[in-house]
Amino acid sequence: MNNALKKELILLCLISALSFSLGVAADTLRKQPLGFTYRKPLLKLLEKQHSFSTPAEDQPISKEIRIIQIDELRKLLDQDRALLLDVRPQIFYQLGHIPIAQSFPKESFEQAYGAKKTKIVAVIDQGKLIIVYCSGEHCADASTVASKLAELGYGNLGIFEAGWDAWENAGLDIKTEL
Amino acid sequence: MSRNLKIIDLLMRLTLGGLFIYAGIRKVIDPAEFANAIAGFKVAPELLINLIALGLPIVEIVLGGMLLIPHNCCIRTSSLGIIFLNLFFILLLTQAWLRGLNVNCGCFGLNIIPPSQWTLPISIGRNIILLAMALTIRQLGRNRNH
Numbered sequence: 001m002n003n004a005l006k007k008e009l010i011l012l013c014l015i016s017a018l019s020f021s022l023g024v025a026a027d028t029l030r031k032q033p034l035g036f037t038y039r040k041p042l043l044k045l046l047e048k049q050h051s052f053s054t055p056a057e058d059q060p061i062s063k064e065i066r067i068i069q070i071d072e073l074r075k076l077l078d079q080d081r082a083l084l085l086d087v088r089p090q091i092f093y094q095l096g097h098i099p100i101a102q103s104f105p106k107e108s109f110e111q112a113y114g115a116k117k118t119k120i121v122a123v124i125d126q127g128k129l130i131i132v133y134c135s136g137e138h139c140a141d142a143s144t145v146a147s148k149l150a151e152l153g154y155g156n157l158g159i160f161e162a163g164w165d166a167w168e169n170a171g172l173d174i175k176t177e178l
Numbered sequence: 179m180s181r182n183l184k185i186i187d188l189l190m191r192l193t194l195g196g197l198f199i200y201a202g203i204r205k206v207i208d209p210a211e212f213a214n215a216i217a218g219f220k221v222a223p224e225l226l227i228n229l230i231a232l233g234l235p236i237v238e239i240v241l242g243g244m245l246l247i248p249h250n251c252c253i254r255t256s257s258l259g260i261i262f263l264n265l266f267f268i269l270l271l272t273q274a275w276l277r278g279l280n281v282n283c284g285c286f287g288l289n290i291i292p293p294s295q296w297t298l299p300i301s302i303g304r305n306i307i308l309l310a311m312a313l314t315i316r317q318l319g320r321n322r323n324h
Contacts, residue, residue: 008255015240015259020233027209027232034209038217038227136280138218140211165280 041140042067042161065146066158068131070170073160082129083119087145088164092135094177098167104132106141109148120149124156133160133167179318187318191245191253194260194311198242201286205235215284219274238263250319257316264309271302 027033068076076082077100085104086097093103102119104112113120123130130149134141142159149157160167168174179187205212213231216222222230241263244256267285274281275298283301 004254005258008251008258011255012259012262015255016233016237019236019240020229023206023232023234023236024229026206026236034213034228034232036225036228038213038224038231040217041214136218138214138281140214 040137041143042137042159065150066129068129068158068160070160070162070166073131074172076129076131080128082131082158083123084160085116085130085132085145086164087132087134087141092164096168096174096176097164098133099173099175101133104145106134106145109145113148113152120154124154127156129156129158130154131158131160133163136163136165137161139163183318187315190311190315194308194315195242195245195256197308198238198245198260200242202235202238202242204286205231205284206239209235212284215282218279218281218284219270220277220279221270221273245315254316254319257312257319260312261309261316264305264312267305268302268309271298271305274298275302 027035073082073084077084077098084098084101086093086101087104087106088097089107090103090105093101093105097103102116104116120130132142132145132149142161142163146157146159209228209231212235213227216227216230217224237259241256241259244252245260247253267283271283279298280295282297285301285304
């Protein structure tokens with residue numbers, strides 16, 4: 001190894017060490033620091049959910065956001081006990097979605113919520129669950145939407161954590177809009 | 179170095195440096211999203227995911243910035259770093275593709291578009307092009323006099 005290359009490698013090591021130190025130091029200045037331990041989006045939401053505003057105590061609505069597995073989701077949908085919201089962008093909903101799911105893109109939450117508010121309230125009044133899903137377990141969109149709905153005071157919320165990937169990989173029925 | 183080579187060298191440095199700075203800034207804006215993308219690859223232990231999400235974008239910004247500085251030592255060092263990074267990214271993306279993972283590459287931070295079957299091959303192709311650019315810049319550096 002020649003001297004020039006050795007110098008460049010040493011410089012790269014220094015740059016990396018300084019950059020990582022700077023990144024970690026800058027994180028402590030954020031309003032919501034990332035911290036050292038990685039937590040899946042859903043875990044973050046579950047930790048946060050106790051701080052959400054809650055509906056009146058006489059309402060028989062669960063404040064817990066439930067994690068729904070694929071078998072339970074199928075059962076709930078078969079028994080018409082849930083409203084399923086697909087929070088991926090509209091185009092991906094159109095390319096393929098769980099048959100009963102309704103499009104509720106995270107990017108246009110206000111618009112989607114405005115259009116579906118009556119339906120959501122009716123579903124909650126009937127004691128049904130509102131279940132949201134996105135592309136997979138490391139996708140934060142479902143947690144974000146569930147979190148926003150919880151902040152709006154809704155209960156009976158569930159997240160189909162495994163999401164579209166799991167549904168598609170299980171070879172279950174899908175529907176397209178194209 | 180001839181005038182044409184100098185222009186090519188400058189254009190490639192501007193493109194590659196600009197891309198790395200842009201990619202780094204996007205990830206700095208939302209490190210949590212980048213951490214989710216890293217976790218999706220199912221390679222890094224959970225203890226390292228956040229550290230990578232916080233540090234790697236700064237490395238990208240610094241290397242991208244150094245590529246724009248008209249000094250041969252800066253250019254050669256940053257192009258070497260970018261070569262290492264791109265080799266690492268290509269390896270990471272290829273293993274994910276071979277394992278059939280349906281993930282976003284997270285290369286430019288915010289992942290608004292959910293992954294599809296083409297996400298990883300396209301990302302691998304893009305990284306190969308960036309690797310070729312970094313190798314060319316480094317090679318041209320042999321004849322660069324600043």
